[in-house]
Amino acid sequence: MDNDELNPAELLAQGLAALSDLLGSEWFVAPRPDSESRSGVDVIVELRAEGDSSYTQLLVDIRRSVTPRMVEEVLLPKLDLIRQVNRYTNLMIITPWLARKTQHMLRELGISYLDMTGNVSLRVSRPAIVVYTEGATRAPRSVAHEPSRTTLAGPKASRLVRLLADVRPPFRAVELADASGLSLAYVSRLLDTLEDQLLIRRDGRVIYAVDWMNLLRARAKQDNLLRNHSYQGMVAPNGIPAVLNEISSLPAKALDGIAITGSWAAHRVAPLSAGGQLILHIAKWLSVDDLADDLGLLPVRENADVLFLPARDQVVFDGTKRFGGVQHVALSQLVLDCLAGPGRMPAEGEAVLEYMLTHEDEWRAFSVLTQQKHRSH
Structure with missing residues (x-):
């Protein structure tokens, strides 16, 4: 079974097994029996070293995928709430795969993460735990080819990226479609992807900000000038x-x-x-x-x-x-x-x-x- 096909319970089990292996046999890693939420995606997990009375607990949030926009709009507010309730509880994300940009955002905010390809970050002050490993830099095939997701690959994406970079906002999707000669449906789907990656910002239907530097970098990562082009x-x-x-x-x-x-x-x-x-x-x-x-x-x-x-x-x-x-x-x-x-x-x-x-x-x-x-x- 592919990692992205795992249900939340299976993701949790595999994630905690991987974390336990990283910490070693002297550590106890297990969910609290009464901790699973009704949604099945939030679980309290205890970490305790053998022979040590101190312990820490993680609120584990299990996600099918995590985007920079989700980090900003969902996970950061959740982290703020956790810190108000109990400053000794740490937030950890378990997911099939995390992109480098998302990992960086999570580390900057102090949110731990673990994906099924070996990207792990966990930092706890008491008891002292620091774990950082790097896994896949590209999404596994099954994650990368979600049929509902429009990507930055291909000539059509270049057309829209060029327009977004070369023109100052504000503008709407229909203006971009008219100017680029692309279909409004395609432009709308790609704008959704870019918003998830925080490469554009929208207020309703109006795009009011474009992170053009990182947008150009993100598009370039989808291409290879000589390998993907005849010359x-x-x-x-x-x-x-x-x-x-x-x-x-x-x-x-x-x-x-x-x-x-x-x-x-x-x-x-x-x-x-x-x-x-x-x-x-x-x-x-x-x-x-x-x-x-x-x-x-x-x-x-x-x-x-x-x-x-x-x-x-x-x-x-x-x-x-x-x-x-x-x-x-x-x-x-x-x-x-x-x-x-x-x-x-x-x-x-x-x-x-x-x-x-x-x-x-x-x-x-x-x-x-x-x-x-x-x-x-």
């Missing part, structure tokens, strides 16, 4: 500066279908280091072979210094700007590409994020309509 490697016999010069000399229509991303684009705002591969998003209507000939490039299987990435979605060209006669992707697209890229690119992506944070007035639109007017295509 063609090239070598530039005359060097990359010569390639850039050739690109700027192309006809206007061809120029519109090329956008620089990756290290060479990141250098413009966050020059961590020089060099790196020149990565180009290429519109679907451009011939890669003809473009390579025009730029004097030779196809290679290894050690490429230029990469052609055929664009999976036109969104990669939204918000492009020209520098030196060549289009560069918008900063939000640059971050998505760098964080999902190989080598030093994730570090460059973080540096671009820091630049964006201190120059928000330069790149973030004040309304969805303003953003639409400034699109390149």
